[in-house]
Amino acid sequence: MRAYLDGRFLPLSEARISPMDRGFLYADGVYEVIPVYSRFPFRLEEHLRRLQNSLDGIRLPNPYSAAEWRLKILQLIAETDFDDQAVYLQVTRGADVRRDACFPKNIPQTVFMFSAPLIAPSSEQRETGVKAVTAPDIRWLRCDLKSISLLPNVLTRQLSADVGATETLMLRDGYLTEGSASNVFIVKDGVLLAPPKDSLILPGITYDVVLELTVKHNAPYELRRISEAELRDADEIWVTSSSKEVLAVTTLDDKPVGKGDWVGRPGPLARKTHAWFCEFKEQVMRRPGA
Ligand code: PDD
Numbered sequence: 001m002r003a004y005l006d007g008r009f010l011p012l013s014e015a016r017i018s019p020m021d022r023g024f025l026y027a028d029g030v031y032e033v034i035p036v037y038s039r040f041p042f043r044l045e046e047h048l049r050r051l052q053n054s055l056d057g058i059r060l061p062n063p064y065s066a067a068e069w070r071l072k073i074l075q076l077i078a079e080t081d082f083d084d085q086a087v088y089l090q091v092t093r094g095a096d097v098r099r100d101a102c103f104p105k106n107i108p109q110t111v112f113m114f115s116a117p118l119i120a121p122s123s124e125q126r127e128t129g130v131k132a133v134t135a136p137d138i139r140w141l142r143c144d145l146k147s148i149s150l151l152p153n154v155l156t157r158q159l160s161a162d163v164g165a166t167e168t169l170m171l172r173d174g175y176l177t178e179g180s181a182s183n184v185f186i187v188k189d190g191v192l193l194a195p196p197k198d199s200l201i202l203p204g205i206t207y208d209v210v211l212e213l214t215v216k217h218n219a220p221y222e223l224r225r226i227s228e229a230e231l232r233d234a235d236e237i238w239v240t241s242s243s244k245e246v247l248a249v250t251t252l253d254d255k256p257v258g259k260g261d262w263v264g265r266p267g268p269l270a271r272k273t274h275a276w277f278c279e280f281k282e283q284v285m286r287r288p289g290a
Pocket of ligand 1: 033178179180181182183201202203204205206207240241242243
């Protein structure tokens with residue numbers, strides 16, 4: 001697999017960083033994951049804008065302009081063997097000679113990227129939906145920043161992995177926030193509901209696309225806090241992310257989700273929205289920049 005480290009493209013197996021890197025010592029950095037379809041990076045400008053927001057949030061200067069990022073990402077995609085990829089990029093506050101929490105002076109940021117095959121949900125997962133469990137949200141209060149400090153997400157995700165489920169949905173103070181690596185939507189009485197973009201959730205790129213498609217197709221929606229009771233009583237639950245796209249949760253904490261003839265199966269709005277999403281992807285690939 002190809003990688004990029006501090007100005008150089010190289011095989012991933014040859015990439016080396018210092019153990020004094022602040023990413024390693026303090027998780028002092030931010031990251032992005034950009035899906036690539038048929039070698040076309042999806043919503044690249046939006047990912048680079050979110051990266052800038054994360055960097056601003058941790059007071060770390062952006063090492064590159066958007067044009068420089070674009071060139072480097074396109075080169076990495078070109079050097080990678082697969083058509084559908086997930087580009088991972090990470091910027092840390094660099095490697096100092098001392099371990100000191102205060103920001104170092106005159107130390108260059110560490111920039112690391114690699115691209116792996118994009119792993120999409122299987123056709124079986126699409127057909128049957130997936131299992132999820134709930135857990136308390138144990139993260140900090142700046143979940144809008146895509147920080148590499150992912151230990152709470154790792155521990156939370158493992159809770160679902162332990163019971164063979166695909167995602168863990170997090171609750172804070174009795175309200176739904178998001179998944180360990182995804183945003184969450186629910187449907188109640190035909191209305192799509194999602195938590196608003198505030199500092200308690202990551203502003204997902206897929207979340208934005210889903211809302212744009214909802215508006216475009218005149219489907220009713222509301223952005224507001226969702227209580228635990230509303231989550232458990234939802235007609236549909238979906239998770240969205242760059243790799244999952246729109247994926248129905250059909251079992252929550254061992255109970256089937258849904259009503260009528262789609263109990264325990266993907267609901268009608270999940271199917272429709274995923275179809276809109278696929279159609280949109282196709283259009284964008286035919287008309288890059290759309
Ligand atoms: N995760 N919320 C969290 C906590 C996430 O980690 C992610 C993405 C999302 C969805 O964002 P987007 O639609 O931009 O992918 C929401 C990525 C894929 C990851 O960490 O691998």
